[in-house]
Amino acid sequence: MIHKSILIILTHIVFKKIKTILKGLLYNQSDMENTFFSSTEASKITGCSRRQLQYWREKGVIVPTVNASGKGRNVYYSVSDLLELMVMEYLLSVGLSFETAQESLEMLRKKQPELFKANASSGKLKRLMILLSPNQLELAEYDAEEAFLRVNRHGLPLIPFSGEMIHRHLYDNLKRFNNEIF
Amino acid sequence: MIHKSILIILTHIVFKKIKTILKGLLYNQSDMENTFFSSTEASKITGCSRRQLQYWREKGVIVPTVNASGKGRNVYYSVSDLLELMVMEYLLSVGLSFETAQESLEMLRKKQPELFKANASSGKLKRLMILLSPNQLELAEYDAEEAFLRVNRHGLPLIPFSGEMIHRHLYDNLKRFNNEIF
Numbered sequence: 566m567i568h569k570s571i572l573i574i575l576t577h578i579v580f581k582k583i584k585t586i587l588k589g590l591l592y593n594q595s596d597m598e599n600t601f602f603s604s605t606e607a608s609k610i611t612g613c614s615r616r617q618l619q620y621w622r623e624k625g626v627i628v629p630t631v632n633a634s635g636k637g638r639n640v641y642y643s644v645s646d647l648l649e650l651m652v653m654e655y656l657l658s659v660g661l662s663f664e665t666a667q668e669s670l671e672m673l674r675k676k677q678p679e680l681f682k683a684n685a686s687s688g689k690l691k692r693l694m695i696l697l698s699p700n701q702l703e704l705a706e707y708d709a710e711e712a713f714l715r716v717n718r719h720g721l722p723l724i725p726f727s728g729e730m731i732h733r734h735l736y737d738n739l740k741r742f743n744n745e746i747f
Numbered sequence: 748m749i750h751k752s753i754l755i756i757l758t759h760i761v762f763k764k765i766k767t768i769l770k771g772l773l774y775n776q777s778d779m780e781n782t783f784f785s786s787t788e789a790s791k792i793t794g795c796s797r798r799q800l801q802y803w804r805e806k807g808v809i810v811p812t813v814n815a816s817g818k819g820r821n822v823y824y825s826v827s828d829l830l831e832l833m834v835m836e837y838l839l840s841v842g843l844s845f846e847t848a849q850e851s852l853e854m855l856r857k858k859q860p861e862l863f864k865a866n867a868s869s870g871k872l873k874r875l876m877i878l879l880s881p882n883q884l885e886l887a888e889y890d891a892e893e894a895f896l897r898v899n900r901h902g903l904p905l906i907p908f909s910g911e912m913i914h915r916h917l918y919d920n921l922k923r924f925n926n927e928i929f
Binding site for chain 2: 655657658659660661662663664665692697698699700702709712713716717720721722723724725726727730
């Protein structure tokens with residue numbers, strides 16, 4: 566009887582240890598580049614709906630790294646793809662139109678490609694600002710004085726953009742997701 | 748021969764005088780409340796497409812004062828309706844989604860009803876700011892310090908909103924429109 570209890574406890578300890586090691590592997594950001602997520606997983610992690618993901622694949626907005634054709638069941642998103650999804654999700658959640666969010670994403674890819682690298686080292690991502698004005702969209706490095714002038718004197722909209730925040734959100738979500746599956 | 752020329756010149760002068768009187772009547776802002784515009788005219792004046800106008804009528808976003816059913820050919824927009832169209836046009840032109848623009852319009856109707864009055868006296872319309880944050884939309888009176896804190900410290904989007912500008916734009920467009928039809 567006592568031997569059985571000890572066995573159960575030992576099994577439990579060993580199982581926990583394995584869980585920790587596996588989690589450690591998943592969190593290891595240097596391995597992140599080779600981690601891929603299914604469409605359902607990507608949806609859970611980023612908060613984008615599966616319908617959105619499918620729509621963006623069809624429109625060529627965010628095309629998963631594995632099976633870029635966007636068809637069939639073999640659709641897999643890299644961490645870089647997830648970062649793009651997080652950007653779209655953020656821009657849409659603050660009320661921008663699909664077209665504006667898509668255009669902003671394209672400008673971000675050009676102006677700050679390191680934003681979409683799984684291992685972008687913290688502090689390397691400069692704050693940006695999306696400058697909206699009637700039928701015009703610009704992306705610039707954040708400048709407090711310029712931002713204030715624009716909003717206060719010219720009465721024009723401004724969307725501050727922090728790549729750091731996007732990375733932090735994604736890694737928080739990934740942690741939560743990994744905790745759920747173990 | 749000379750008599751004919753004089754007649755032409757006189758006719759021209761009389762015609763110009765009539766034009767001026769008619770224009771004066773149209774510009775008389777106190778009469779603006781009783782002026783109505785067809786769907787095509789409203790589209791030309793505000794820059795919204797006829798398709799947008801129809802879509803918004805069907806969705807109940809902006810329903811013209813005359814024939815509120817939105818069906819048939821007897822659709823007429825008041826100046827108050829044109830002001831609402833100008834607001835939608837502006838918010839969409841800076842990149843907001845249809846839903847966000849519609850929600851902002853509804854909040855503006857509640858918070859600043861005088862914005863949609865044809866004769867709102869200049870200086871009565873306070874500056875406002877639309878505060879966007881993930882899945883939340885607020886409308887507040889513009890405050891430079893608060894605006895700066897929000898953008899600079901909290902990194903949140905901000906859309907300054909000036910009712911004065913909307914009125915000025917509409918009356919400029921109306922002037923241009925009236926010059927075109929005469």
